Amino acid sequence: MKQGNEIDKLFRDAVYDHETPVPEFVWEGIQEKQRSFGASVLHKLQQKWGLIALLTFLGLGCSYIGLSYAGSWNKTAALSDVNGIASPLASLSAGQGQLATNANAQKVDQQQYDEEHPSQLVSDNQNQITAVQKGKADPANKEQKSSNPINKRTTANSGQTVRLVQKKQGKIRNNDFRSQINSSSLTKGTVSNPAVKGSSLKLGNANEHALSASLQSNRSDSKQSAGSTSQEYGRKAAFASKRDLLSNKDDRNLANISKLASLQALSIASGKGFTQQKEQQFTKARANECFPELIKAKMLSLELFVSPDNVSRELLTYDPALQEHVEQRLNSEARRLSWSAGLRLDIAVHRNLHLKTGLGYAQINELFRHTGEEKTVTTTTIEETEVNGQIEIDTVYTVENWQRVVETGNRYRFFDVPLILSYEAKFGRLSLSANAGTVFNIFFTQTGRIFSPEESEPTPVDIRTDGESPFFRNFNAVSLYGGIGAYYKIADGVELMAEPHVKYMLEPLNKVSYSVEQRYQTVGINLGLRYKF
Amino acid sequence: MQELDLIEGCIRKDARCQRLLYERFAPKMLSVCIRYARERSEAEDILQDAFVKVFNNLEKFEHRGSFEGWIRRIMVNTALKYYRKLRFQMEQSGLDYSNDEPVMPTAETELSAQDLISIISGLPDGYRVVFNMYAIEGFSHREIAEALDIKESTSRSQLVKARKMLQGLVTERQKVRL
Numbered sequence: 001m002k003q004g005n006e007i008d009k010l011f012r013d014a015v016y017d018h019e020t021p022v023p024e025f026v027w028e029g030i031q032e033k034q035r036s037f038g039a040s041v042l043h044k045l046q047q048k049w050g051l052i053a054l055l056t057f058l059g060l061g062c063s064y065i066g067l068s069y070a071g072s073w074n075k076t077a078a079l080s081d082v083n084g085i086a087s088p089l090a091s092l093s094a095g096q097g098q099l100a101t102n103a104n105a106q107k108v109d110q111q112q113y114d115e116e117h118p119s120q121l122v123s124d125n126q127n128q129i130t131a132v133q134k135g136k137a138d139p140a141n142k143e144q145k146s147s148n149p150i151n152k153r154t155t156a157n158s159g160q161t162v163r164l165v166q167k168k169q170g171k172i173r174n175n176d177f178r179s180q181i182n183s184s185s186l187t188k189g190t191v192s193n194p195a196v197k198g199s200s201l202k203l204g205n206a207n208e209h210a211l212s213a214s215l216q217s218n219r220s221d222s223k224q225s226a227g228s229t230s231q232e233y234g235r236k237a238a239f240a241s242k243r244d245l246l247s248n249k250d251d252r253n254l255a256n257i258s259k260l261a262s263l264q265a266l267s268i269a270s271g272k273g274f275t276q277q278k279e280q281q282f283t284k285a286r287a288n289e290c291f292p293e294l295i296k297a298k299m300l301s302l303e304l305f306v307s308p309d310n311v312s313r314e315l316l317t318y319d320p321a322l323q324e325h326v327e328q329r330l331n332s333e334a335r336r337l338s339w340s341a342g343l344r345l346d347i348a349v350h351r352n353l354h355l356k357t358g359l360g361y362a363q364i365n366e367l368f369r370h371t372g373e374e375k376t377v378t379t380t381t382i383e384e385t386e387v388n389g390q391i392e393i394d395t396v397y398t399v400e401n402w403q404r405v406v407e408t409g410n411r412y413r414f415f416d417v418p419l420i421l422s423y424e425a426k427f428g429r430l431s432l433s434a435n436a437g438t439v440f441n442i443f444f445t446q447t448g449r450i451f452s453p454e455e456s457e458p459t460p461v462d463i464r465t466d467g468e469s470p471f472f473r474n475f476n477a478v479s480l481y482g483g484i485g486a487y488y489k490i491a492d493g494v495e496l497m498a499e500p501h502v503k504y505m506l507e508p509l510n511k512v513s514y515s516v517e518q519r520y521q522t523v524g525i526n527l528g529l530r531y532k533f
Numbered sequence: 534m535q536e537l538d539l540i541e542g543c544i545r546k547d548a549r550c551q552r553l554l555y556e557r558f559a560p561k562m563l564s565v566c567i568r569y570a571r572e573r574s575e576a577e578d579i580l581q582d583a584f585v586k587v588f589n590n591l592e593k594f595e596h597r598g599s600f601e602g603w604i605r606r607i608m609v610n611t612a613l614k615y616y617r618k619l620r621f622q623m624e625q626s627g628l629d630y631s632n633d634e635p636v637m638p639t640a641e642t643e644l645s646a647q648d649l650i651s652i653i654s655g656l657p658d659g660y661r662v663v664f665n666m667y668a669i670e671g672f673s674h675r676e677i678a679e680a681l682d683i684k685e686s687t688s689r690s691q692l693v694k695a696r697k698m699l700q701g702l703v704t705e706r707q708k709v710r711l
Contacts, residue, residue, distance in 0.1 A: 011653065015653070030588075428679065
């Protein structure tokens, strides 16, 4: 029994430099193909008409979106986004700089405010008098104090001693909602949110060969030397016809028969040795140049990815009565980093053409922050103290500036089914793909707060009537998706993937009853793995 | 005519130089194509396509390795392209391309190069391509896996099976000779 290497050597030495006589029609075919090379380029373009049409469609779509943005911002120049939520194109709007109001500029340094306006500390809006016995704390009052999330600073009345009655900071947390009442000296609240040839083409080749053979046969009547060439053409045509029949398994027996026939036609030539020097030279030379265009033959792949998303928001209304409300929302809502994740099944429908579908989750994060008007509250406390048998009475005035700050993390959650067409080309370990398609939303839910259009007060969006939000729909029809994917093979069947992408919502998220159009466009990069089955 | 002159002539699209270059390399390259193809006519198609590529890309030849090696690579790549197309068609149609019944070579009196080529041609597609790439051309399993988009383990197992089948065919042929 020969070892594997011996078998290899036996065949290598015998066949590496083996030569086979080449029929004349092969050279004629080469000349013909060279002449039609220019035409074949056009033919390839025709074969890829689908891809070209898709790219054209995408280009037109992007142009339309761009024009829509420009138009919408001209209409709603007064609704410019001060928090940078709105479309990036909004920054190009001429009206923005003049009409935008910076919410941050309205913030007042409370400590400085107290120092500059001491008189207001005395102008009480609310007074409260509490009698406190010396050394005896009222249990009820104590409990009230311990649970009171208020920071207090006391100021003595007309030169009297200043006492710190209570200093405590507290927070009320309810999910992401935080209501906080600050004293005048309290620092600002912080935000803490959690190409296969078709059979017709082959038949075309076969017919072509047959026709050529026929023509050549006619010519051979007058040329004796052309007789052998005619036979070669005939044989070529027969082989091509048989090859075209290989679409089912039974017909492959014909191919085997023709294979035997073709082998008999081979002439025997002496083989020259496969020297070690030649082997090394050849191996080095081909190292980085082989296989420039590889074709995916794997049918199924699975992609798992996450993506940090940068989201731009479009907030529009055509109702003049709601313009102030929209401006209020623009001032109170700020974008935060969003993200998405997904699982996609990649099906090769053609050599380079793939269809991708699966399930995706996207979460858009925003911060709602509202600072209410400042209120001054003075509390008067009378304390009785027994000193050497005498009772002294102190009157303590506690002045507080209250300001309500509401912070909520708004979350818009989307459960999607993408349907994406992808054209993929492989370059060694690296594959590049152009992806375009639609994303169908199957469920959309939201939590957080926005300003109510009627009362201008923060209102939860997740308080639902009959299971529905008063502002938003339960699903958001269709989005357009486009991306450029790069895959790098790291192991057998496993590839790293990076896919920068954009997604644009075709329809706004709001209900018809809430006539403020809210839609998003997302720019992100899918990072993950692709596994080939 | 020297090889360099031939190349320059071909770059100038000189028909005579192209013909000379073709005559010099075509016989050897046809043998390469036959080893990869399923049948003779397919090998001739591959040879045609590959020579068109050679003539259209000659200016890209950098004169680093041997010119013959460069042409041979184009032949192998073109043959692999045919193979991948075939495999994709088979997968699409649900056919099993790896279980073809091998074509038994005709009995000859001695094991010539022609005999061995016919034996290789009798291998199933997957075995034949892997064996050619590994044993004859000298590719590594990793390179084969990259080229054919298969796992390295698949390439190894195909090679082992190919060798085993070749061993059997050679032994059988030798028995006939005796």
